[in-house]
Amino acid sequence: MATPDFILALREKVGSDPLWLSGVTAVVLRGDRVLLAKRADNGKWTAVTGIIDPGEQPADAAAREVLEETGIVAVPERLAMVHVTDPVVYDNGDQTQYLDLVFRFAWRSGTPLPADGENTAVDWFPLDDLPPLSDGMLTRIAAAVSDEPAARYLVSAQRNAGS
Template identity: 55%
Template sequence: MATPDFVLELRRHIGHAPLSLVGVTAVIVRGDEILLGRRSDNGALTPITGIVDPGEEPADAAAREALEEAGVRIRVDRLAWVHQMPRLTYENGDVVDYLDLVFRCSWIDGEPYPADGEMTEVAWHPLDGLDGVQEQHLRRIDLALDDTSPTRFEGGSPDERTEATR
């Protein structure tokens, strides 16, 4: 995956030390379909994801990532979930703590295609046919699709995760 320039610059100063970043997940819906892409780095089938640039509004980051990765324009409808992902160590030794903001989004226009190489394929999938999508992404999708639930905020230690809604 393409690493943003600001992250590369920070890494020049801090090496592989843990870095806290804000990420976005755009759960993009069109009728009874959801947009998913197959990641070029690990082959996982996922919603559109990305890193928020310094000074960028997170909802704008979700829309930007949808255009950059899949060539589609979207409307960001609501924030569905705020959660800290488990610490991730990349193959090169870089350590990252991602705060993930999951947004429910609606497709406006554009035919999806793997626009920037971060995905090998991008396509619409029926909501009742999400076989092959990892549990962590299914949870994001479920929360984004639940229009009756308020935004979820998670807290507590990873070992005793508690869930609160606001």
């Protein structure tokens, strides 16, 4: 997976210490189907995800990632969910955690293909017949598919316990 230049520059300063990054998940819908990509690094199916570049608008970042990774042109419809991912430790020891903004997107044009090498396959799946997905990804897709007018905000169990 291509690491953005700004992260490489930060890594020169902080090594593999934890980095707090802003990310996006784009749940692209076409009727009753969702666009999923099979990641090259771990073989898991997922909605399109990516890192927001410095100064980039989050919805623009998500649209850019969809086009770069799948060849699909899609437009944002709404912010569906805001959450913090679990910490991630990459094979090289780099540690990150993401503030993830989940957007619902509508397909406009294009045929899915693994466009940039980050994925080995890209396809449309019926919402009622998805491949195996992580619980976190299922939660993101459910938030995007719902017709809730406002975004979902996840609250940690620790905070709930103190209420």
